[in-house]
Amino acid sequence: MATTVREMLGRTGSKVDIRYSLKRHTKTNEIHIYKGSEAGSGKCQTLKDSVCGKATTSESMNLEFLCLNEGKAIATAAGIGRKMCGTCVSDLYETIK
Numbered sequence: 001m002a003t004t005v006r007e008m009l010g011r012t013g014s015k016v017d018i019r020y021s022l023k024r025h026t027k028t029n030e031i032h033i034y035k036g037s038e039a040g041s042g043k044c045q046t047l048k049d050s051v052c053g054k055a056t057t058s059e060s061m062n063l064e065f066l067c068l069n070e071g072k073a074i075a076t077a078a079g080i081g082r083k084m085c086g087t088c089v090s091d092l093y094e095t096i097k
């Protein structure tokens with residue numbers, strides 16, 4: 001039932017780079033990563049579920065880190081440190097191997 005990035009990007013009909021957005025969970029304050037893409041005109045589109053599957057966008061608030069490329073996402077996550085969700089971060093490292 002989970003939408004994959006591929007499905008989401010498929011709907012746009014064009015080839016788009018996957019982008020990473022960091023959002024803070026409003027209850028736990030943990031920061032999770034959401035995959036998505038730039039929707040054009042500076043808008044950022046993300047999946048509803050975080051990479052780890054433990055958080056959703058509806059229970060999270062946006063930070064200023066939206067639609068980052070892989071390098072920027074890793075640097076940002078490293079800068080945030082312990083507040084980052086470990087599962088989301090390790091998935092990010094897996095992705096770019």
Ligand SMILES: [Zn+2]
Nearest residue numbers: 032052085088
């Ligand atoms: Zn997570």
